[in-house]
Structures are given as structure tokens and as C-alpha cells.
Amino acid sequence: MKKLAAGNWKMNGSMAALAEVDALIAAHPAPACEMLLCPPTPLIAAMAARAEGSALQVGGQDCHQNSSGAHTGDVSAAMLAEAGASHVILGHSERRADHGESSDLVRQKAEAALAAGLIAVVCLGETEAERDAGATLAVIGAQLDASIPAGSTAATVVIAYEPVWAIGTGRTPTLAQIAEVHGFLRARLAGLIGAEAAGLRLLYGGSVKPSNAAEIFALPEVDGALVGGASLKAADFGAIVAALSAA
Ligand code: 13P
Numbered sequence: 001m002k003k004l005a006a007g008n009w010k011m012n013g014s015m016a017a018l019a020e021v022d023a024l025i026a027a028h029p030a031p032a033c034e035m036l037l038c039p040p041t042p043l044i045a046a047m048a049a050r051a052e053g054s055a056l057q058v059g060g061q062d063c064h065q066n067s068s069g070a071h072t073g074d075v076s077a078a079m080l081a082e083a084g085a086s087h088v089i090l091g092h093s094e095r096r097a098d099h100g101e102s103s104d105l106v107r108q109k110a111e112a113a114l115a116a117g118l119i120a121v122v123c124l125g126e127t128e129a130e131r132d133a134g135a136t137l138a139v140i141g142a143q144l145d146a147s148i149p150a151g152s153t154a155a156t157v158v159i160a161y162e163p164v165w166a167i168g169t170g171r172t173p174t175l176a177q178i179a180e181v182h183g184f185l186r187a188r189l190a191g192l193i194g195a196e197a198a199g200l201r202l203l204y205g206g207s208v209k210p211s212n213a214a215e216i217f218a219l220p221e222v223d224g225a226l227v228g229g230a231s232l233k234a235a236d237f238g239a240i241v242a243a244l245s246a247a
Contacts, residue, residue, distance in 0.1 A: 001154050001199050003033040003217075004224035005241045006121060007231025008061060008089055008205075013039050018050055023234035024241075025054040032245035033224065037231060038089050038121075041075055048084025059087030059121065062095055065108035067115075077109075077116035087119040089226075091147055093164045103146035110149045114156050121158045121226065122147050123205070124185075128165035136163075137184050144188055152192075154199030159185060160226040166206025168228060175219060178204055182221035210239035217247035 038059040064074040091106035110120040124143040189197035205226030230236040
């Protein structure tokens with residue numbers, strides 16, 4: 001599998017902001033890594049239209065676990081796919097915190113995503129209190145076990161390690177801390193899905209920016225990044241794409 005530079009626009013952006021997408025595509029017509037942006041749902045179709053024929057893939061930020069029905073405000077995985085999405089982020093810490101999403105629910109959503117032909121980008125991460133308590137690996141291991149769907153393969157699932165305290169704060173773990181968690185995740189995945197674990201992309205997320213991307217991408221078991229704030233500007237995200245392409 002190629003490495004993956006993924007951007008999460010969160011609740012940011014607009015039709016006008018899609019000009020950044022045009023700039024990104026123009027600057028990176030054929031990167032050595034995969035390139036994905038996940039805008040808010042109302043922008044997916046328009047972004048996918050702009051990205052058609054380019055190296056840029058488009059994803060959603062969440063989906064419902066059911067395929068249809070009385071779920072006001074929710075969208076199904078098939079709706080995301082029809083709008084042009086190839087991926088969907090699931091279990092982001094902001095959804096786990098703001099919407100009370102459990103790992104069990106995240107797994108159900110991931111199963112729905114896979115059934116609709118989407119690649120599930122499943123997010124895991126410890127809070128600062130959990131890290132301070134020495135519970136990081138226990139928390140992440142439990143999240144991993146419960147969040148990833150049965151039958152996950154390197155082609156259908158991506159894992160993003162995003163320490164909650166590093167998101168949007170400008171703070172990042174030490175390189176040794178990132179390497180420790182990614183090594184742990186790779187080994188734990190092998191116990192869950194066997195040989196597929198070797199190729200499954202493990203992304204780091206949390207305050208990734210052009211100035212720290214290269215050193216993070218040089219770590220073993222880091223196969224890309226999930227980028228928030230720095231994915232909003234073509235120049236910044238493009239620099240991260242270039243760093244991953246060179247890694
Ligand atoms: P920042 O890159 O803004 O810290 O956000 C990371 C993130 O949450 C991506 O999903």
C-alpha cells in the first residue's frame with residue numbers, strides 16, 4: 001500500500017475554499033503517496049467533482065451505522081460513496097467526546113463503511129490524563145480491539161493514532177512516544193488480523209505541520225498522517241504531501 005496523507009477539514013471550509021483544492025491538485029499532479037481530503041459533508045460532491053481525474057481522493061468525516069431510515073441529520077456510508085467519497089473518518093476523538101461515540105459504535109460504523117465500499121479511517125487516541133496515568137497503551141489497545149471490524153484488510157481499513165492532547169494544540173508527542181504507540185499498534189493488529197497487519201496504514205495525527213512532518217514520517221511504522229488545521233491551506237498540506245512522498 002502507498003503511504004497516505006489525509007486531511008480532515010472538520011467543520012471548516014466553504015465552496016469558496018475549494019480554490020485550495022485546485023491549487024493542491026495543480027501543485028501535486030502525481031505524488032508518490034496517496035492524498036485524501038475529508039471536507040464537511042455538504043462539500044463532498046463539489047470537492048469530488050473538482051478532484052475528478054486527479055490524484056486527490058475525497059472522504060467523509062463520519063457516517064451512520066445503518067444504511068437508511070429515520071436518523072435525522074445523519075448520512076449513510078452509501079450516500080457518502082454516491083457523493084464521490086472513497087474514504088470515511090470514523091471514531092475521531094471529537095466525535096467520541098462530543099457525540100459520545102463508543103468503540104463498539106465506531107466498529108458498527110466501520111462495518112457499514114466497508115459494506116458500502118468505503119475505506120474506513122478509524123481513529124484512536126489517549127487523553128492527557130490517560131497518558132499521565134501511564135494508561136496510553138491500555139487505552140489504545142482497548143480502542144483498537146473494539147473499533148476495528150472483523151475482516152479488516154490493508155486495503156479497506158486505515159488506523160489513525162491521534163493523541164487527544166496533541167489535536168489543535170501545537171503540541172506533539174516525542175518521536176519516541178509516537179514510535180512506541182505505532183509499534184504497539186502494529187503488533188496488536190497482527191494478533192487481530194494476522195498477515196494483513198503488515199500492510200495496513202498507520203497514520204499519526206495531532207499538530208502535524210510542514211515543519212515536523214519529515215521527522216514523523218521517518219519513524220518506523222508511520223505510514224502517513226491525518227492532518228487537521230494544516231490541511232486547510234494547499235501550501236501547507238502540499239508540503240506535508242511532499243514530505244511523505246520523499247519519506
Ligand atoms: P490538527 O492537525 O489541527 O492538530 O488536528 C488533527 C486532527 O484531529 C485530524 O483529524
